[in-house]
Amino acid sequence: MQKLTAIIPTKNEIDNIEAVIASVDFADEILVIDSFSDDGTFEKATTLATKVIQRKFDFYGTQKNHAIAQAKHEWILLVDADERVTPKLKTEVLSILNQDKIEHDAFNIKRINHFMGERVNYSGWRNDSVIRLFKRDVCKYDNRHVHEALIVNGSVGHLKQKFLHYSYRSFNHYMQKMDRYATLQAKDYDKKTGRLTPYHFFIKPFWGFVKHYIIQSGFRDGVVGLTIGYVQGYVVFMRYIKLWLLRKNRT
Missing domain, CATH: 3.90.550.10 (Spore Coat Polysaccharide Biosynthesis Protein SpsA; Chain A)
Incomplete structure (x- = not known):
């Protein structure tokens, strides 16, 4: 063996x-x-x-x-x-x-x-x-x-x-982890994202919610699915906010 x-x-x-x-x-x-x-x-x-x-x-x-x-x-x-x-x-x-x-x-x-x-x-x-x-x-x-x-x-x-x-010990732990992910993602996306527009701050977060909650049937998971969909959309929004801050502090 x-x-x-x-x-x-x-x-x-x-x-x-x-x-x-x-x-x-x-x-x-x-x-x-x-x-x-x-x-x-x-x-x-x-x-x-x-x-x-x-x-x-x-x-x-x-x-x-x-x-x-x-x-x-x-x-x-x-x-x-x-x-x-x-x-x-x-x-x-x-x-x-x-x-x-x-x-x-x-x-x-x-x-x-x-x-x-x-x-x-x-x-x-x-x-x-x-x-x-x-x-x-x-x-x-x-x-x-x-x-x-x-x-x-x-x-x-x-x-x-x-x-x-068992990825998240509590809801607060989930939010803390998503916030950290958004910070790290901002650094990765800085290399491949052009000028930030309303598309990044409105359309992409909304799509993140729709993708998880509607297309991927999150509604079938009840409150848990609604929470995942909402937070996933929020994380996309935070990713681009943190990218905006990253670029602002750089200049």
Whole structure:
């Protein structure tokens, strides 16, 4: 069987660290890369993981690439602190690593999302998937500030089983995270966005709401879907406000 390194990036994840490490206890190495948490995450991780390293956060992609370079084994399973590997997913991962010849260089894994205490079945989160099981030497994250993508120099397969994803501890945590995303997105969009117009401040945010709530059937998720649609539109608006501020302060 191919040996496996599980990588977990953290920043103030004391509420998640024990459960996420427990869910990857089948890995041959558990590597936590911590962005200098101040809530006890680092100290707790050192008692549970194989190896814990600290690195000042700059971008999500570079943080993960740094951890990948430290991995002892060729195959990587990258798990965010708010995700859980289910027993069925564990079995599927191990069955792949036990093959004499693994067909693909990386594998997409879908996620079952939960928000405000409920499972989200629509709202654009229904087919959420991420490439998280991959070969160390042929994969690398790009350098976007947020929503980083794994670049795979090879073929990508798809697993049948899914992560459990508890992305937001509370509504306030959700809003704080979206505000941070908007700030980071503004830096990325600065490179590809021309002059800001009412289109960016009115049409695009409204479309963000319509996309999640109407087109992607967010209304079927009730209050949770309405909240997701509204906040997604708001985040688009904040992205361009922050981009406007970024450019104003630059001149």
